[in-house]
Amino acid sequence: MTIPSNSTLQLLELRSRIFHNTRQLRVWLPPGYDDSGVRRYPVLYLNDGQNLFDPATAFGGAHWRVGETAERLIGERKIPPVIIVGIDNLGRKRFREYMPYRSFDPPMLAPRGTRYPDFLRREVMPLVESQYAVANGPEHTGLGGSSLGGLIALYTQLVAPGVFGRLLIESPSLFVANRKILDQCRKFGAWPTRAFLGMGTRETGNAEKDKKIVNDARELGAILREAGLDETRLRVRIEEGATHSEAAWAGRFPEALEFLHADVHDLSG
Numbered sequence: 001m002t003i004p005s006n007s008t009l010q011l012l013e014l015r016s017r018i019f020h021n022t023r024q025l026r027v028w029l030p031p032g033y034d035d036s037g038v039r040r041y042p043v044l045y046l047n048d049g050q051n052l053f054d055p056a057t058a059f060g061g062a063h064w065r066v067g068e069t070a071e072r073l074i075g076e077r078k079i080p081p082v083i084i085v086g087i088d089n090l091g092r093k094r095f096r097e098y099m100p101y102r103s104f105d106p107p108m109l110a111p112r113g114t115r116y117p118d119f120l121r122r123e124v125m126p127l128v129e130s131q132y133a134v135a136n137g138p139e140h141t142g143l144g145g146s147s148l149g150g151l152i153a154l155y156t157q158l159v160a161p162g163v164f165g166r167l168l169i170e171s172p173s174l175f176v177a178n179r180k181i182l183d184q185c186r187k188f189g190a191w192p193t194r195a196f197l198g199m200g201t202r203e204t205g206n207a208e209k210d211k212k213i214v215n216d217a218r219e220l221g222a223i224l225r226e227a228g229l230d231e232t233r234l235r236v237r238i239e240e241g242a243t244h245s246e247a248a249w250a251g252r253f254p255e256a257l258e259f260l261h262a263d264v265h266d267l268s269g
Helices: 066-075 091-098 113-131 148-159 176-186 207-226 246-261
Strands: 008-016 021-029 043-047 083-087 141-146 166-170 194-200 234-239
Touching: 008 113, 021 066, 021 113, 043 113, 043 148, 043 166, 043 246, 066 083, 066 246, 083 113, 091 113, 091 148, 113 148, 141 148, 141 246, 148 166, 148 176, 166 246, 176 207, 194 207, 194 246, 207 234, 234 246
Parallel strands: 043 083, 043 141, 141 166, 166 194, 194 234
Antiparallel strands: 008 021, 021 083
8 A cells, every 4th residue: 555655555464473363564664765774764663553544444434644744744854764663453352452451440351461562572573673674772663552552552661661762652541450550650760762642631521531531641741750751751742622532643643753753863874
C-alpha cells in the first residue's frame, strides 16, 4: 500500500512464539528512504497498528493520519525522517495482551500483558531491524499507544528501562487494577529522554468518571515531574472537550510527534 506522495507503507507478517499467534506489522517508510546502509533512521513503535494509517482498517473508520502527519513534519523539517511501525492488535485478544495485571475493574483474571515487553524486544524489534535501516539505541527508539495500548506502553517502560527513549502515552487506562500502574511509577526512576502524555476532559462522557481520569493523568504528570522530567522532556496535554477516540488522538499526534523527535539529529552520512 502506498501513502500519497513519496512515503511507503509495507506489511510484515510476525509469527510470535511468545503469544503463539500471527499478526501484521505496518511499517511506514519516510520519503526518500534509503536502504543502502548509508543512512540510519530513528523508529517509533505504536500499538493498535490498524488504527494508524488507513481508515479502511481503523476502528470506526477514523485513523490517526500517522503517514500524512509524519510526511508533513518531515517536509517542514520539524522532525528528521523517521520509520514508524504499527503493531496490529488481535481483536478479541487485544484486551488480554494489553493488560499486565489481574483486575476486577475491568475484569481480567488471566492477563498476558506481562509478556508484551519481551514480545517487543525479542520479536518485533529484531524483525524490523533485520529488514530496515533502523538506528540503534534508546535515543533513536520510541514506543507509544492509546487507551490500553498506552497502558501497556507505560508498563513496558517500567519493566524494560533503557530500551525506549521516546514515550507516547495517549488516554492511558491508568485506573485498571486499582491504579496499580501509578504505584509502580512512583517507585521508578529510569524515565525516557522525552515523554508525551495526552488526555481529554470528556473521555467517557460521564462527568464524575472523566474528572477521575483527568486527575489520574495529572498525577502521572506530577510523578514524572518529580522524577526530573522538566518542560524539555515532558509534555502533558489535557485537551478540553476531547473524547476517547481515534479522532482525538489523531488531533494531538502532530504535536506529540514533533515534541518527541525535535531533538533527534539527522542520521544521514
